[in-house]
Amino acid sequence: MSFIKTPAVPVESINPKVKDCEYAVRGEIFNHAQRLQEELEKNPGSRPFDEIIYYNLGNPQALGQKPITFFRQVLALCEYPALLDSDETHKLFSSDAISRAKKILSTLTGKSTGAYSHSKGVKGLREMIADGIALRDGYPANPEDIFLTDGASAAVHMILQLLIRSENDGILCPIPQYPLYSAAITLHGGTLVPYYLSEANNWGLEVFELKGRLDWARENGISVKAMVVINPGNPTGQVLSESNQQEIVELCRKEGLVLLADEVYQDNVYVKDKKFISFKRIIRSGYREDEISMVSFQSISKGYYGECGKRGGYMELCGFREDVKDQIYKVASVNLCSNTSGQILASLIMNPPKPGEESHKLFFSEKEAILSSLGRRAKALEDAFNSMEGVSCQKAEGAMYLFPRIKLPNKAIEAAKKASMVPDAFYALRLLDATGLVLVPGSGFGQVPGTWHVRTTILPDESKIPAIVSRLKAFHESFMSEFQD
């Protein structure tokens, strides 16, 4: 009998949108890193480094950041409420964690984290989040406009799926952008309409650039439906000024664009002269409800909490018609609900302990320690990059990344071409092979043609920064001398 290979699913037969989509943050460099890690586990000492260190992803707890105690106490009590009946519990948990857990449990369907919730999320938790938003912005929030999701990514998918009908529908995206947007636009079959952030202007957003891109898209038959703004910026770290935000909102209003405000780094601002202002606040202080449609995305994965693995987040809709909200709710209901641990954490990050509550002191010190350390790490890495030959790095005002520009020698660009690689991916691969450090090439985020970047998180443990900086510098010097023109 001959051996006939008849797989039911040849790769040629799959959805081309799936084939075309790319996600650089866990792309080729990351896959190579995983192979190296396996190799190191089998043959320790086979490489000039002991471990692979993943700076490709904003994943703080993977790199040793501890979760906020209060948040985890509440979560543990909600998962195993039998603890609430025990005398020992008061020795192990703070009184406000206990009372918060009781309050949360009372709002859950069946008083259990194990029941499907309302498809928008538990109503009581949405109310707590609405309170937190109102406190942040000085304007009320409606719990019915809040949809809890398994991380912000799920919310972005839902909105793009709603807006995109075909490749003739465009979404304005910053370049560089977080590649969830390019991947999701590809998967949903739309067209990414790029607008470039100005590196020289600390990655600022220029409205004339936006207008030009919008004109270009329309001349090419693309109906632009929405505009993505990431503030604070990923991978660029800029924090938008209030006047810049006002210009953006006004442009979206005039042009009838839905503003997709990725605000997942709202708690990550490191410079004294900038602060996070929500787009909701900008809109509420100058516009009527029906003048502009905006979606604000928030996540439990970032900030000082970094609860990535718990997959929590929400989107708040502003200025959407009831019939459209009904459609979003219907799609949410097909997947029943987001996970309740993530829902609980979303309610907690928007309502952390207040002064006077038992946990507040510890909470405040944990939060401040993380944020001030992140600020110091951002500065140390920024200085290190700026001290390297041919590298320039803008200030990280916020978020969790640096996006240094690397002036690659022509010989390196030629060597990359020979290896059939994009030059900055060639650089990142060489860096990985030499040091075990996983960075993401700028080409995965987009960049002005002819410029090359890498993205690193600012998450290395503070004690490790000096060693990492010297590895980075040593590699860079050797790379530049190998390929000097």
Next chain:
Amino acid sequence: MSFIKTPAVPVESINPKVKDCEYAVRGEIFNHAQRLQEELEKNPGSRPFDEIIYYNLGNPQALGQKPITFFRQVLALCEYPALLDSDETHKLFSSDAISRAKKILSTLTGKSTGAYSHSKGVKGLREMIADGIALRDGYPANPEDIFLTDGASAAVHMILQLLIRSENDGILCPIPQYPLYSAAITLHGGTLVPYYLSEANNWGLEVFELKGRLDWARENGISVKAMVVINPGNPTGQVLSESNQQEIVELCRKEGLVLLADEVYQDNVYVKDKKFISFKRIIRSGYREDEISMVSFQSISKGYYGECGKRGGYMELCGFREDVKDQIYKVASVNLCSNTSGQILASLIMNPPKPGEESHKLFFSEKEAILSSLGRRAKALEDAFNSMEGVSCQKAEGAMYLFPRIKLPNKAIEAAKKASMVPDAFYALRLLDATGLVLVPGSGFGQVPGTWHVRTTILPDESKIPAIVSRLKAFHESFMSEFQD
């Protein structure tokens, strides 16, 4: 100044696939129930019942089912590992919950549930699941073929997104079906190719029916990519026989169809003469790896565990080529990972406490109490439906539902037409208005034209069954006499 309404998103402009998709389980009847519930909260006593009881959805913990103690102990320890360092912990947690939590924590990225995991799920947890599958089937499972997801629904979406290119790609689905499939096929732009289960044959699956439908689809230019089988059945409750499963596998092999095996009710079998056999086992015992492609879906939401709100599940791929698996992994990576609590629970349901471990006795008694009670409830409701005029109800061999057929009088069908309603939705709405019981009309699942059904879960608390049965019967009698021909 005139008030001009210029919403950026008129509903006419959204993705028509979103508009077209329907999900009956949380559809119109459910929305009406929620309005009634709000009304009852504002005006107690305004209706002939005190509360709305949701039997539209397999959501056991919403109806009072308690979670399995061992599972929640492990989860609480993983969420707040500081407990592991405390002397009090041994008073509150069983020793095997403590050791299991330690083992799980050691496998997590950064030893924390708060880190993003591998995009397929934590490798150590996939290994535990593979062990559980191997024990179930007697054939090994490869952790690299297991993808952990936020509930089985997310896995179904991933596979349909992979397979469907356009409306010319078809997916064979049982009728009646769980409406996730119809909703997801619509959202992904494919065509549902129905095959009818045989109600007279206790909702059995007949291969000649399948072949006929396949021929019909191909004559109409539809390329049928995959076949969905739900075993045990939802909403129908049948458990397939081994010989029937073999016929299905052979058909899929011959026709080059991917077998999508929805096996989320694998722990829910209530009759002595039937047992659950996985399609993996059928395939492994008769076919080469490359002869057939199959995906098995499992969920933490069903079984005796019912951990719906935690959103955990997995799919196991069999007979997929590496290049296709790489594509699935890439799409998984765009969303980073599924939630870690759900991942942990998936590892636990596939590896519950074993005899001799401290928790086993309690675990076993909790599990048996739930399953035997579900069996009794299924029988009591089945008998009740069969005692009603014009109603016939097949035996629930497994799963969590009954799907009784109701012979509606012509006058009721005419009244429904006048109200612009499908007749079984009219019946379900009248039932809801009279009793507060939320059932789902059969039309939401599909049924042979001219037949009418409703789906109910078997989840009412056992003590409430007699009262529910008398409400159902009283309503049915009054409905039948109101509309008698």
